[in-house]
Amino acid sequence: MLVFPNAKLNLGLYITSQRPDGFRNLESVFVPLPWTDALEVLPAPETTLTLTGIPIPGEPATNLCLRAYELLRADFNLAPVHLHLHKVVPIGAGLGGGSADAAFALRALSDLFQLGLPPEALESYARRLGSDCAFFVRNKPVFAYEKGDVFEEISLNLSGTACKVIYPGLHISTAEAYARVQARTPRHDLRATLAQPLETWRATVSNDFEEALTPHYPVLGELKSALYAAGAAYASLSGSGSAVYGLFPGLQVPPTMQLPAGYQVWDGQL
Numbered sequence: 001m002l003v004f005p006n007a008k009l010n011l012g013l014y015i016t017s018q019r020p021d022g023f024r025n026l027e028s029v030f031v032p033l034p035w036t037d038a039l040e041v042l043p044a045p046e047t048t049l050t051l052t053g054i055p056i057p058g059e060p061a062t063n064l065c066l067r068a069y070e071l072l073r074a075d076f077n078l079a080p081v082h083l084h085l086h087k088v089v090p091i092g093a094g095l096g097g098g099s100a101d102a103a104f105a106l107r108a109l110s111d112l113f114q115l116g117l118p119p120e121a122l123e124s125y126a127r128r129l130g131s132d133c134a135f136f137v138r139n140k141p142v143f144a145y146e147k148g149d150v151f152e153e154i155s156l157n158l159s160g161t162a163c164k165v166i167y168p169g170l171h172i173s174t175a176e177a178y179a180r181v182q183a184r185t186p187r188h189d190l191r192a193t194l195a196q197p198l199e200t201w202r203a204t205v206s207n208d209f210e211e212a213l214t215p216h217y218p219v220l221g222e223l224k225s226a227l228y229a230a231g232a233a234y235a236s237l238s239g240s241g242s243a244v245y246g247l248f249p250g251l252q253v254p255p256t257m258q259l260p261a262g263y264q265v266w267d268g269q270l
């Protein structure tokens with residue numbers, strides 16, 4: 001079975017309070033971004049994981065695809081599988097790539113072994129692997145709150161919006177990013193501001209990580225300015241970074257931008 005775990009973008013992100021479990025409560029809107037890895041799951045004599053594409057930091061045993069398999073095996077006594085992950089989506093980018101691999105692995109294993117797990121059950125397994133992992137089970141635009149793992153579906157009309165995502169080759173760990181941010185009351189209701197025309201978002205929609213991280217990583221501010229200079233109607237850091245995206249209205253193809261070697265770019269429609 002071959003699946004293509006996609007990335008996500010955060011449209012606005014507010015870190016609202018500290019939780020007793022050490023995590024933060026947040027408010028954000030998650031949308032799927034069709035920048036994908038490829039993951040193959042096959043029955044095999046023993047469980048193995050092979051990796052190609054972008055190198056993933058850490059031991060293969062800690063890979064979220066294997067952790068997803070082990071989580072289901074503990075409850076369903078699964079037969080062994082061979083997993084092959086071809087990694088394309090940048091890591092430490094705020095694009096949720098590892099979380100997507102985990103959620104797609106859960107879905108693929110449920111299908112392969114005909115476990116018949118409904119989305120609610122898959123989300124509950126996914127939450128145990130990472131806060132934003134459950135988003136990728138249904139993979140539809142949502143308003144996310146609490147740890148970023150409780151969702152309310154929202155309708156957003158982004159069809160015909162061109163998007164450019166730039167990853168400056170800078171790995172920012174999610175834990176480090178959270179450690180740099182102070183929780184505070186959100187300035188706006190994201191559902192209300194995102195319901196307004198794209199051109200208004202620049203004044204009303206923001207990401208708390210951006211303000212906290214830009215003084216430490218000036219390239220984030222430079223990329224955002226470059227996207228606005230290239231005609232973006234809205235530009236922002238995604239999640240905890242370091243990827244920065246620009247939204248260009250009216251099916252307009254984003255202009256070519258001169259970027260240093262080592263940067264990765266995704267251009268397309270949302």
Ligand SMILES: C[C@@](CO)(OP(=O)(O)O)[C@H](O)COP(=O)(O)OP(=O)(O)OC[C@H]1O[C@@H](n2ccc(N)nc2=O)[C@H](O)[C@@H]1O
Pocket residue numbers: 010022023024025026028093094095096097099129130131132133146147148174175178238239240241
């Ligand atoms: C920031 C966000 C925004 O969408 O995405 P990314 O930028 O990583 O893609 C998410 O909250 C990332 O979710 P995820 O990457 O699954 O984080 P986890 O593995 O659960 O947690 C990693 C670390 O981040 C911190 N953390 C995470 C989520 C949260 N609500 N509060 C936290 O304080 C904790 O220090 C935790 O140990």
Ligand SMILES: Nc1ncnc2c1ncn2[C@@H]1O[C@H](COP(=O)(O)OP(=O)(O)O)[C@@H](O)[C@H]1O
Pocket residue numbers: 056057058062063064065085090091092093094095096097098099101102172173174239240241
């Ligand atoms: N399949 C995977 N893809 C990417 N990262 C993975 C994967 N499995 C485990 N990881 C671990 O997760 C970390 C990336 O998480 P994180 O910094 O939250 O990324 P992002 O901000 O892109 O969501 C990596 O450093 C890596 O150690």
